[in-house]
Amino acid sequence: MRCTTCRSRSCATGTRSSRIRYVGVCDDDISLYKGDNRSWPLPKSIVGHEFSGEIEDLGELAYHAGFRIGDAVSGYAWNFCGACRYCKSGLEDHCRNAACISVLAEHVVLNMRQIQKLRPGVPLEHGIFTDAIGYCLYNGLKDRGIAVDAHVMIFGCNTFSLILLQLIKLFSGATVSIAEKDERKLELARTLGADHAFSSEVTTVLRNTAGITKDHGYDHIFEMSRDPKMLGLTGTIAAVRGDIRYSYLYGYTTSNDVNLMELYMKEVTLSPFFLVPYSLPRAVSVIPRLALQPLITDIYPLSEVSRAYHAQESGASIRNIIRL
Ligand SMILES: [Zn+2]
Ligand SMILES: [Zn+2]
Structure with missing residues (x-):
């Protein structure tokens, strides 16, 4: 430049x-x-x-x-x-x-x-x-109706997810988990109010989902990591009638592993964050x-x-x- x-x-x-x-x-x-x-x-x-x-x-x-x-x-x-x-x-x-x-x-x-x-x-x-x-106020909180006892999962630690984390803690009593590869970023998420912050490695996410939500899954999931693999995991860890929002562009040609049958059986909604x-x-x-x-x-x-x-x-x- x-x-x-x-x-x-x-x-x-x-x-x-x-x-x-x-x-x-x-x-x-x-x-x-x-x-x-x-x-x-x-x-x-x-x-x-x-x-x-x-x-x-x-x-x-x-x-x-x-x-x-x-x-x-x-x-x-x-x-x-x-x-x-x-x-x-x-x-x-x-x-x-x-x-x-x-x-x-x-x-x-x-x-x-x-x-x-x-x-x-x-x-x-x-x-x-x-x-x-x-962006986070409009796409993250508008019409979400995040209940006091809701379990929220955020994938990725970046500007948007760390702002969304703070907004959810400010405006609801929900329990927020955040998953990310980088341990230093997880430490920052803890200081900013995350109730649970752990590795985004698949087995860790599945084990923690079972323990934290008592096998019910997450009510609200925000995929903010840019990783299509994480988007694929969201259906598996979603609660019945849960909702999934994805905030990044994966590209027109990038395939992802979203299992529509998983969403169907649990009546899970998948929708985008847009502008x-x-x-x-x-x-x-x-x-x-x-x-x-x-x-x-x-x-x-x-x-x-x-x-x-x-x-x-x-x-x-x-x-x-x-x-x-
Ligand atoms: Zn931007
Ligand atoms: Zn116009």
């Missing part, structure tokens, strides 16, 4: 220009960067979508909406058209005209719908988690209630952007951030 200089745009009435200060390196960025078959299949996708910064200029409508120069903000890099059938029915994430604006730049012009002011006292670098928090419609006020309001500092592995200056990408690609990190 290399840095270049390009011409800046002025602000139209409902837009504002931000001085970007922090950009997160998401695992989807790595797929896009490498051009592998899990890359985001939507057109106009581009690396750099988790951000925080300050407003440096704004249009008239943005001013009347309450934004001011110098406000600390974060938001979504996805810009939905606001006019299509999906946008008009609260399903902006399916917008036919969606475009992702790269925020991996010092100055970016965004639509005011895409940003939200951060609460006072929130460290600016924590703002980059707004995208992941909104999230605009839900910024709620996502931003949750930031002060989450432990986000432990999720930041390292912060790199813009001149070391390639190092930040390589560190994220290594799989040993939770979240690497670029400071601009």
Whole structure:
């Protein structure tokens, strides 16, 4: 990767220009960067979508909406058209005209719908988690109805799963298990509230499922590891009437071992995490209630952007951030 200089745009009435200060390196960025078959299949996708910064200029409508120069903000890099059938029915994430604006730049012009002011006292670098928090709130908790005595299983220890873990512990009394290969990440999950954290090796998962759930299986399973083998295991460990959500792209050509008969016999629901419609006020309001500092592995200056990408690609990190 290399840095270049390009011409800046002025602000139209409902837009504002931000001085970007922090950009997160998401695992989807790595797929896009490498051009592998899990890359985001939507057109106009581009690396750099988790951000925080300050407003440096704004249009008239943005001013009347309450934004001011110098406000600390974060938001979504996805810009939905606001006019299509999906946008008009609260399903902006399916917008036919969606475009992702790269925020991996010092100055970016965004639509005011895409940003939200951060609460006072929130460290600016924590703002980059707004995208992941909104995603987990919408896909993880909405319509889940997680009961007080429910057993929840999360596969994978990464930014999304460790945010989801905290949200579930914050908003329900459920018992949460997390399975992962890396023992250091499991230790982090324990400090962030996981009731059980163990190896994702198949026999360990099966043994712990039997012991923890007394052979009933998990009521809610979130496959967030990117490993299709783990998705195959979810049907086996699901409870009767349980639900399974998968949050990653396995690629169009990757096969997986989901056993539909297992799902059928237990009436288990399998559904995807997808993008999230605009839900910024709620996502931003949750930031002060989450432990986000432990999720930041390292912060790199813009001149070391390639190092930040390589560190994220290594799989040993939770979240690497670029400071601009
Ligand atoms: Zn992302
Ligand atoms: Zn639209």
